[in-house]
Amino acid sequence: MKPKPRVVLVDDHGLFLAGVKTELGDAVDVVGEAGTVADAVPLIKEQDPDVVLLDVHLPDGSGDAIINAVVPERPGVRFLALSVSDAAEDVIAVIRAGARGYVTKTISGPELASAIGRVASGDAVFSPRLAGFVLDAFRAGERVGGDAELDELTPREREVLQLIARGYMYKEIAARLHLSVKTVESHVSSVLRKLQLSTRHELTRWATEHRLV
Amino acid sequence: MPLPAFARHADEGVIAGVCAGIARALGVDVTLVRLIFALLALAGGAGFVLYAALWAYSDSKSPILIGLLVIVAGAFLLHAFGLSNRSVAGVALIAGGLTLTWRRGGSFQAHAAYSWAGIAIAAAGAVLLLAGGRPSATLLAPGAVAGALLLIAGPWLWRLAVERDAERSARIRSEERSEVASRVHDSVLQTLALIQRHAQEPRRVAAIARRQERELRGWLYGDRPLGDDAASLAAALSDAAADVEELQGVRIELASAGDCPVGEAAGALVLAVREAMTNAAKHAGVEEIDVYLEVTDEEVAVFVRDRGTGFVRADVPAGRSGLTESIERRLERAGGRATVTSAPGRGTEVELRLPREAT
Numbered sequence: 281m282k283p284k285p286r287v288v289l290v291d292d293h294g295l296f297l298a299g300v301k302t303e304l305g306d307a308v309d310v311v312g313e314a315g316t317v318a319d320a321v322p323l324i325k326e327q328d329p330d331v332v333l334l335d336v337h338l339p340d341g342s343g344d345a346i347i348n349a350v351v352p353e354r355p356g357v358r359f360l361a362l363s364v365s366d367a368a369e370d371v372i373a374v375i376r377a378g379a380r381g382y383v384t385k386t387i388s389g390p391e392l393a394s395a396i397g398r399v400a401s402g403d404a405v406f407s408p409r410l411a412g413f414v415l416d417a418f419r420a421g422e423r424v425g426g427d428a429e430l431d432e433l434t435p436r437e438r439e440v441l442q443l444i445a446r447g448y449m450y451k452e453i454a455a456r457l458h459l460s461v462k463t464v465e466s467h468v469s470s471v472l473r474k475l476q477l478s479t480r481h482e483l484t485r486w487a488t489e490h491r492l493v
Numbered sequence: 494m495p496l497p498a499f500a501r502h503a504d505e506g507v508i509a510g511v512c513a514g515i516a517r518a519l520g521v522d523v524t525l526v527r528l529i530f531a532l533l534a535l536a537g538g539a540g541f542v543l544y545a546a547l548w549a550y551s552d553s554k555s556p557i558l559i560g561l562l563v564i565v566a567g568a569f570l571l572h573a574f575g576l577s578n579r580s581v582a583g584v585a586l587i588a589g590g591l592t593l594t595w596r597r598g599g600s601f602q603a604h605a606a607y608s609w610a611g612i613a614i615a616a617a618g619a620v621l622l623l624a625g626g627r628p629s630a631t632l633l634a635p636g637a638v639a640g641a642l643l644l645i646a647g648p649w650l651w652r653l654a655v656e657r658d659a660e661r662s663a664r665i666r667s668e669e670r671s672e673v674a675s676r677v678h679d680s681v682l683q684t685l686a687l688i689q690r691h692a693q694e695p696r697r698v699a700a701i702a703r704r705q706e707r708e709l710r711g712w713l714y715g716d717r718p719l720g721d722d723a724a725s726l727a728a729a730l731s732d733a734a735a736d737v738e739e740l741q742g743v744r745i746e747l748a749s750a751g752d753c754p755v756g757e758a759a760g761a762l763v764l765a766v767r768e769a770m771t772n773a774a775k776h777a778g779v780e781e782i783d784v785y786l787e788v789t790d791e792e793v794a795v796f797v798r799d800r801g802t803g804f805v806r807a808d809v810p811a812g813r814s815g816l817t818e819s820i821e822r823r824l825e826r827a828g829g830r831a832t833v834t835s836a837p838g839r840g841t842e843v844e845l846r847l848p849r850e851a852t
Contacts, residue, residue, distance in 0.1 A: 386703075407746075407748075408746055408748035408783055408785060409746070409747075409748045411748060412748035412749050412750040412785065412786075412787075413750070415750040415787070416749075416750040416751055419750065419751070419789075442785075442787065445748045445750065445785040445787070446748075446783060446785040446796040446798055446842070447746060447748075447782075447783020447784075447785065447796075447798045448798075
């Protein structure tokens, strides 16, 4: 059996933090908690956990500030964003900073545990809503046009994202598209990479303009 | 190089050094200044009085004295140019009245006696001037009176306007605050009360909380007023999803890419989607339904998916027209089409498509 992922929780709502810890139970090994950017950065550097469960909004900054401060020294740490906000701009910003996925705070305990496990093993966790945001962001970028074909989604990646948005799980997507689950995962990771590496400011502009939920 | 400020130079002067001071301050020859004063002195003696006024000014004497001297100098000058005694007195009174009004507080003050006294003096001057009757006076009078009125009332009116502006923006702010308060009361507080009352029914509480969350989110992050009718397709679907959640006790995960306004056909689409969500909630036996809206330049597509029991089309009794009538036919009439994919044990997905031009 794989060792339990070591997790640091970063959230400023004590009640929520306690709830998450109880719900996760034995599925993960919580090695630290922090409520601010200032506390979280040294803690994460010291603990070097597998996964950081990261609230998008913190009292002294946003989640992407933590990612930017930690990643150069601890490239192995993976981030899973967690938010009640759902404002597309916040979500896209934290994903672009390097988070491996995004889930909403209404997620159930077992689902959260499984999402942490997937992020720990290097996969991306796309909720249907995030998939919708991402499709929208890339389409806004393409409508504007541009030379960087690199930044565009392949038809296959788009198909995979659409199925995620429709509520399909990786396994179901694999069956439907006659692919292996690994291939589906690699498509998702490649979308994530494009999202993070894209220099198109249309993506950022989309995120700031797009206040839809 | 800046010129020195005006100051008397008694050591260089003939009388008190006023001319020498002016010459220095203006950077001109003192003889020229003396010549001008001599000419002014010939003009009814205005030069003498003006000299005295500047002398008083340079020694920081009372402003009233200086003002009076300047007025007298002006009066002498006007008289020398041929104005009647009466007109000169009128102009002098207006000037004196203005001086009194302006000297304190910088402008007219409705509650101060000297302000009114100043106005009374200026008004008396205006009457004298207007009643003068001589051609030179009739030419001068209306302008002088209008100018005087503007100088007296202008700053006061302006301040009134500023105060009214401040009052109005304060009123707008307080109206906004009470608007927010009433919105929050109508929605969030009502919901909290509802949750307390239904504390024993977790599913209902969850549905109520989710509905409130959606509504608040739409108001905070969207441009949709709380509780008002949805302005876009995504918002309309979100409303429909919230209704079904509340009525059927399921969770509906709504994702979207793109959005568009709601026309008649899109309205029919919303009703069809609502029916599909209700069907899934009633018959699939699941707790969660996924709904995805995608709007492209060509079409609007909505997918309603559950992982429930599924069904075989042929087994559905003919009388149960929900699927045929409320979803398929409705969408066809609107110019779109619906496809249902289902198999026992494999869940159901309803796909609803509408060409963009139909919306």
